[in-house]
Amino acid sequence: MKTEANSKIYTHSILGAIGKTPVVRLRHIVPPNSADVYVKLEYFNPTGSYKDRMALAIIEGAEQKGILSSGMTVIECTGGSTGTSLAMVCRAKGYRFKVISSDAFAKEKLQAMQLLGAELELEPSDGGKITPDLVPRMIKRAENLAGQPGYFFTRQFYNEDAFVGYQKMAEEMISQLLPQRIDAFCGAVGTAGMLMGTSKYLKKVNPTTKVTVLEPASAPLLSRGEKGIHKVDGIGVGFVPPLLNKDFYDDIRAVDETEARATAKKLAAEEGIFAGTSTGLNVAAALKIAAQLGAGHTVMTVACDTGLKYLSSGLFD
Numbered sequence: 001m002k003t004e005a006n007s008k009i010y011t012h013s014i015l016g017a018i019g020k021t022p023v024v025r026l027r028h029i030v031p032p033n034s035a036d037v038y039v040k041l042e043y044f045n046p047t048g049s050y051k052d053r054m055a056l057a058i059i060e061g062a063e064q065k066g067i068l069s070s071g072m073t074v075i076e077c078t079g080g081s082t083g084t085s086l087a088m089v090c091r092a093k094g095y096r097f098k099v100i101s102s103d104a105f106a107k108e109k110l111q112a113m114q115l116l117g118a119e120l121e122l123e124p125s126d127g128g129k130i131t132p133d134l135v136p137r138m139i140k141r142a143e144n145l146a147g148q149p150g151y152f153f154t155r156q157f158y159n160e161d162a163f164v165g166y167q168k169m170a171e172e173m174i175s176q177l178l179p180q181r182i183d184a185f186c187g188a189v190g191t192a193g194m195l196m197g198t199s200k201y202l203k204k205v206n207p208t209t210k211v212t213v214l215e216p217a218s219a220p221l222l223s224r225g226e227k228g229i230h231k232v233d234g235i236g237v238g239f240v241p242p243l244l245n246k247d248f249y250d251d252i253r254a255v256d257e258t259e260a261r262a263t264a265k266k267l268a269a270e271e272g273i274f275a276g277t278s279t280g281l282n283v284a285a286a287l288k289i290a291a292q293l294g295a296g297h298t299v300m301t302v303a304c305d306t307g308l309k310y311l312s313s314g315l316f317d
């Protein structure tokens with residue numbers, strides 16, 4: 001396995017520390033006769049999640065198009081990871097950042113956004129649950145504010161500049177795994193930016209790579225058209241994300257949330273990989289795909305963010 005892509009170099013700003021994350025092969029929780037399972041540790045990014053890649057790509061995409069310039073305010077509605085990443089990028093580049101979020105999301109994320117300089121506004125949730133109406137309400141509020149002059153709404157649910165950031169992640173995955181090919185890739189979707197951006201490039205390089213969309217089993221909107229309630233931060237947003245494109249995935253799987261949480265715990269206890277709930281969901285599905293593919297194949301998935309963000313959420317109780 002190549003190691004050059006893993007080395008961080010001297011960088012004159014925090015933005016240069018985005019990307020070049022390590023890939024680890026799971027050694028203890030993969031049953032015999034399964035495919036090898038690799039996890040890209042995206043919590044090595046500056047704010048601890050892959051959303052840093054998206055935030056940088058979207059802000060620089062807007063600068064290049066001339067729709068964002070100095071003195072403007074960036075606005076977004078987010079469960080926290082996107083907001084933390086955008087807050088970091090805006091701080092590094094000197095933009096004001098206004099964020100619409102909710103008390104349904106991890107307290108650590110809300111605090112992190114504020115510490116990175118974001119102005120935070122909360123939409124009240126139904127007792128801390130991510131109900132189907134919550135994200136649409138947050139979007140509506142952000143859209144109202146974004147109508148004012150001097151604002152740039154990053155529109156993470158529609159903004160295809162995100163793919164630029166995730167293409168870099170896919171390039172890293174491919175070079176880190178050489179000479180092996182990636183037979184299967186899976187990931188849970190919120191905006192679907194990560195899965196689509198990664199898949200576009202993986203399939204371009206190797207059209208036989210099978211890509212699976214993941215969602216929580218209690219909110220199987222994409223697999224069965226049914227809305228539902230769950231507590232996995234960042235995914236299962238209550239509507240079909242506009243960035244999700246049938247040309248770039250092969251399958252959809254619903255994963256039980258209890259299994260996702262148990263897998264996140266096992267990842268920490270047995271592999272030393274301390275990541276959040278959506279990562280547990282990704283790895284739970286990757287293990288199933290690996291069992292189906294069998295030995296001699298490779299499955300890749302992503303550790304979306306660090307488990308440190310979920311210590312107060314009960315994930316590791």
Ligand SMILES: Cc1ncc(COP(=O)(O)O)c(C=O)c1O
Pocket residue numbers: 079081082188189190191192193194195233234235276278279304305
């Ligand atoms: C922790 C976490 N996992 C997964 C996702 C889903 O990523 P995407 O929006 O690229 O589909 C998000 C999105 O916010 C997230 O915060």
